[in-house]
Amino acid sequence: MLFGEEGQEQLQDATIFIAGAGGLGSPVSIYLAVLGVGTLIIADNDRVDQTNLNRQILYRDQDIGRRKAAVAGERLQEVNPDIMVKAVDATIDQHTVSSLTRDADGIVDALDDFPTRYLLNKAALEKEIPLFHGGISGFFGQATTILPGKTPCLRCIIPRPPPAEVFPVAGVTAGFIGLIQATEVCKYLLCRGDLLAGRLLLWDGMQGRIEEIPVETDPDCEACAGKYKGRS
Amino acid sequence: MKVTVRFFARFGELLGNNREIEAREGISVADLVKEAASGNKAGYDTIFDEEGAFRDFVIVMRNKKRIRTQDAGSIQVGEGDEIAVFPPVAGG
Numbered sequence: 168m169l170f171g172e173e174g175q176e177q178l179q180d181a182t183i184f185i186a187g188a189g190g191l192g193s194p195v196s197i198y199l200a201v202l203g204v205g206t207l208i209i210a211d212n213d214r215v216d217q218t219n220l221n222r223q224i225l226y227r228d229q230d231i232g233r234r235k236a237a238v239a240g241e242r243l244q245e246v247n248p249d250i251m252v253k254a255v256d257a258t259i260d261q262h263t264v265s266s267l268t269r270d271a272d273g274i275v276d277a278l279d280d281f282p283t284r285y286l287l288n289k290a291a292l293e294k295e296i297p298l299f300h301g302g303i304s305g306f307f308g309q310a311t312t313i314l315p316g317k318t319p320c321l322r323c324i325i326p327r328p329p330p331a332e333v334f335p336v337a338g339v340t341a342g343f344i345g346l347i348q349a350t351e352v353c354k355y356l357l358c359r360g361d362l363l364a365g366r367l368l369l370w371d372g373m374q375g376r377i378e379e380i381p382v383e384t385d386p387d388c389e390a391c392a393g394k395y396k397g398r399s
Numbered sequence: 400m401k402v403t404v405r406f407f408a409r410f411g412e413l414l415g416n417n418r419e420i421e422a423r424e425g426i427s428v429a430d431l432v433k434e435a436a437s438g439n440k441a442g443y444d445t446i447f448d449e450e451g452a453f454r455d456f457v458i459v460m461r462n463k464k465r466i467r468t469q470d471a472g473s474i475q476v477g478e479g480d481e482i483a484v485f486p487p488v489a490g491g
């Protein structure tokens with residue numbers, strides 16, 4: 168076993184909340200399931216559409232029209248019957264975010280809009296659990312790991328929401344960024360390696376280049392200013 | 400003086416990823432980026448609004464350090480500087 172018995176137990180004891188079962192949520196959830204993360208909670212409020220199938224690899228042609236949460240739950244349980252999968256058919260909003268994240272040891276951001284991402288960011292700050300951020304468009308993507316109290320929060324890094332994407336996402340980009348997020352979750356749960364903490368990774372698939380830029384806490388941040396004064 | 404302007408992701412597709420520019424002394428970061436983007440209207444319009452201000456989601460770095468886009472008009476570019484401009488993306 169790559170992680171030893173102790174590592175596998177650490178994974179088995181963990182609960183990870185995956186927000187969204189789309190392009191990023193598909194690879195993240197599949198890989199965390201095969202990794203053996205003991206409890207996966209995955210939430211989505213959508214139905215499987217034919218246009219999803221080029222990147223949302225949880226779903227197949229025969230699933231078109233079904234609720235994503237239901238299909239994702241079945242598929243992840245097939246992939247690893249030894250873990251607990253809770254697939255929730257719910258909209259993530261200010262009313263549901265705290266109950267969805269209640270038992271989580273970490274939150275994976277697999278969403279496609281920033282207003283909801285900011286809710287996850289707030290929940291992560293309040294619960295002091297990590298937020299594994301990813302965002303994609305076309306052949307481009309970004310990822311970072313937010314550790315409340317130790318790194319800038321998502322709102323420090325991206326204070327204003329970029330416009331909703333009008334460009335379709337390439338399936339390979341979802342896979343690439345999703346696996347970076349899953350790798351971060353794995354390292355975090357095993358306390359190994361260097362997390363993408365305080366660093367924003369930028370992927371340009373067209374150029375075949377990865378860059379990273381350092382990020383800083385914004386003293387005027389709408390989400391975290393004042394919260395961690397004197398702590399970090 | 401020689402400076403480099405780097406455009407990332409969609410900005411790079413429209414404007415070219417790496418631009419070596421012979422800039423005039425005293426030019427501000429905002430004016431430098433405007434000049435670098437001026438050759439392509441679609442590229443310019445994705446970075447700047449109708450008033451010529453940076454769109455609020457655009458991230459600008461000078462020598463790997465983030466600068467507030469509101470301040471970019473008053474920050475002068477120095478010899479050898481690298482200015483990076485990139486759009487965070489929202490899809491998932």
Ligand SMILES: [Zn+2]
Nearest residue numbers: 320323388391
């Ligand atoms: Zn913040």
